[in-house]
Amino acid sequence: MFDSLVITLREGVEAALIVGIVAGYLRKTGREAAMRAVYWALAAAVLASILAAFGLSRLRINEDAYEGWLMLAAAIFVASMVYWMWRTGKRMKQAIEQKLTALAIRPEDSSNAGLFLFVFLMVFREGIETVLFLAAVSLQTTGLMNFLGGVTGLTLAIGLGVAFFKGSLRVNLKKFFSVTTAVLVLVATQLFITGVHELSEARVLPSSREEMKLVGPVVNNEAFFFIVVVALCLFMLLADRIRSISSAGIELTGPERRKILAAEHRERFWKVSAIGVGLVIVVLICFQFMYSRVAQAVSPPEPLGITGGMVNIPTSELADHKLHHYVVSVGAVKVRLIAILDEGGTVHVALDACPICGTQGYYQDGQSVICRNCSASLNVRTIGLPGGCNPIPIQFNYKSGAPSVLIAPSAVNAAAKVFR
Numbered sequence: 086m087f088d089s090l091v092i093t094l095r096e097g098v099e100a101a102l103i104v105g106i107v108a109g110y111l112r113k114t115g116r117e118a119a120m121r122a123v124y125w126a127l128a129a130a131v132l133a134s135i136l137a138a139f140g141l142s143r144l145r146i147n148e149d150a151y152e153g154w155l156m157l158a159a160a161i162f163v164a165s166m167v168y169w170m171w172r173t174g175k176r177m178k179q180a181i182e183q184k185l186t187a188l189a190i191r192p193e194d195s196s197n198a199g200l201f202l203f204v205f206l207m208v209f210r211e212g213i214e215t216v217l218f219l220a221a222v223s224l225q226t227t228g229l230m231n232f233l234g235g236v237t238g239l240t241l242a243i244g245l246g247v248a249f250f251k252g253s254l255r256v257n258l259k260k261f262f263s264v265t266t267a268v269l270v271l272v273a274t275q276l277f278i279t280g281v282h283e284l285s286e287a288r289v290l291p292s293s294r295e296e297m298k299l300v301g302p303v304v305n306n307e308a309f310f311f312i313v314v315v316a317l318c319l320f321m322l323l324a325d326r327i328r329s330i331s332s333a334g335i336e337l338t339g340p341e342r343r344k345i346l347a348a349e350h351r352e353r354f355w356k357v358s359a360i361g362v363g364l365v366i367v368v369l370i371c372f373q374f375m376y377s378r379v380a381q382a383v384s385p386p387e388p389l390g391i392t393g394g395m396v397n398i399p400t401s402e403l404a405d406h407k408l409h410h411y412v413v414s415v416g417a418v419k420v421r422l423i424a425i426l427d428e429g430g431t432v433h434v435a436l437d438a439c440p441i442c443g444t445q446g447y448y449q450d451g452q453s454v455i456c457r458n459c460s461a462s463l464n465v466r467t468i469g470l471p472g473g474c475n476p477i478p479i480q481f482n483y484k485s486g487a488p489s490v491l492i493a494p495s496a497v498n499a500a501a502k503v504f505r
Contacts, residue, residue, distance in 0.1 A: 090234035090238040090369070093238030093239045093242070094238035094239075094241055094242055094366060094370070097211060097238065097239050097241075097242025097243065098242040098245055098246075098311070098314075098315065098366060099207075099272065100208045100210075100212075100246075101243055101245055101246025101247075102249060102314065102318055103163075103204075103207050103268075103269070103272065104123065104127065104204060104207070104208065105246040105249040105250040105253070106268065106269070107123060107200070107203070108120060108123060109249075109250050109254065109261065109265075110261070110262075111123070112250075113254070119197055119200060122197045122200045122201040122204070123200065123204050125201060126200075126201045126202075126203075126204035126208065127204065127208055129201075129205055130204070130207075130208035130209040133212075133213075134208075134213040137213050153280045153281070153282070153285075153287060153289065154280070154284070155206065155209070155210050155280075156210065156276045156277070156283060157276070157280035157281075158206055159206045159210050159276050159280075160277040160280060162199075162202060162206050163203070163207070163269050164273045165199065167266055167269045241362060241365065244362050245315075245359060245363055245366060248355050248356075248359035249318055249363075251358075251359075252322050252355035252356035252358070253321065253322065253359075254352075255325075256321060256322070256325045257325065260324070260325065261321065264320070264321040265318075267317055268314050268317050268318060271310060271313060271317075272310075272314060275307070275310045279300075279307075281300055282300045282459065282461070285441075286459070286461050286473045287472075288472075297442050297459035300459065308371075308373070308374040311370055312367055312370055312371070315363050315366060315367055316367065318359075318363065319359065319360055319364070322356045322359055323360060325356075385410075386411050386421055386422075386437075387409070387410065387411050387412070388411070388412050388413075389411045389412065389422070395492065395493060396413055396493075396494065396497055397491060397492075398411060398422075398489060398490040399488065399489055400426070400432065400483075400487065400489060400490060401488070403426040403432065404426065406428065407449060408423055408447065408449035409423065409424050410422070410437060410446075411423070411424065413497050415498055415501040416501070418501045418504050418505055419504060420436070420497050420500050420501050420503075420504055421437035421438065421504065422435070422437060422479070423435055423436075423437045423446075423447060423454075423468070423476060424490065425449075425454070425465055427465045427466055428465075429466075430485070431466070432483050432490055433465065433466070433468035433469045434468075434469060434481045434483075434490055434492070435468050435469045435475070435478055435479055436476055436477040436479055436500055438476065438504065439458065439474050439475070439477065440477055441459070441473075441474055442456055442458035442459050444504055447463075453465070454476075456474050459474060461473070463475060463476075477500070479492065479496050479497075479500055480492070480493065481496070
């Protein structure tokens, strides 16, 4: 449940905050009419996510390449949003007074199309990953718990986006502009680097161990970028004090006073709500990050010998559905293997090495297997399949219900060249 909560939380918060930034900026600069494009983009992205997830599951499209191109496109549109805000920000006073904007409020204006595409891509990129994850949930106890965790994560993400939008409406526009521009620059940078990583993993771009090791730390520390984005938004709300009518020296009575006090109460409520939800999200992500660090420190591989002319991996050891590490000695060379039993009862065995990243190996993090060199996240079901950063396959024999997974010594000997 916790894994699904964190996944959907991370997928949803970034999109929710960016949509909140766009909505807040439009509202502050008197461009409420352009919100129609934002609403249509949200609806279209949700529908497209469901349809695309269905298509990917049916057609078996290369998800790494798809996600890489989508991330690069999203990075370009985030950068264009930053440029638009920068241009508008230089003439904020005139733009607000004259209602002249870089994005005209007419629905047919081409800038509204750009706004639509920006919001659409940001939500679509996160939405399809979330839908693909939730689509794998089955009506079992663990599956229902994962579903509840996913719904909880999405609820927190939406709650933070709404509370941030409501709580930032009265924030000074210059402060809002400065902080949100920094957030968008950070998001664009991360999207671009992660997009390059995905395309390199899919072999669309030239890839090498050195290149993947350079982009790996960025991908590996997505939690850091995520927390910085949330923290910047919360910092803006914390740094902006709510001025009461008494401290402002305003003497009001009757309905006018009650109206202003009600507005102050609403502003305080949304700011406190955004800060509270944001802190909960940061704590959850930090907890998951620390758990991930512990998961990387796997125990030493278990040595395997040759019994009955074959290398044997007892299937009883795989019943916990965890990633197990083994080592077989071939002369002076140590051949490392990984094995895991997926939730469907299928055994997956491969070398603890990658055709791109070399012999850095893998570790398990929740429901994914992670490359130690470039931090590529792999579905357990893809272990043993060629392509991308998947572990190098090795031939093995296993029949359902058999006590052991059998690997021929010839296959182990052939794999020794990978570890020399």
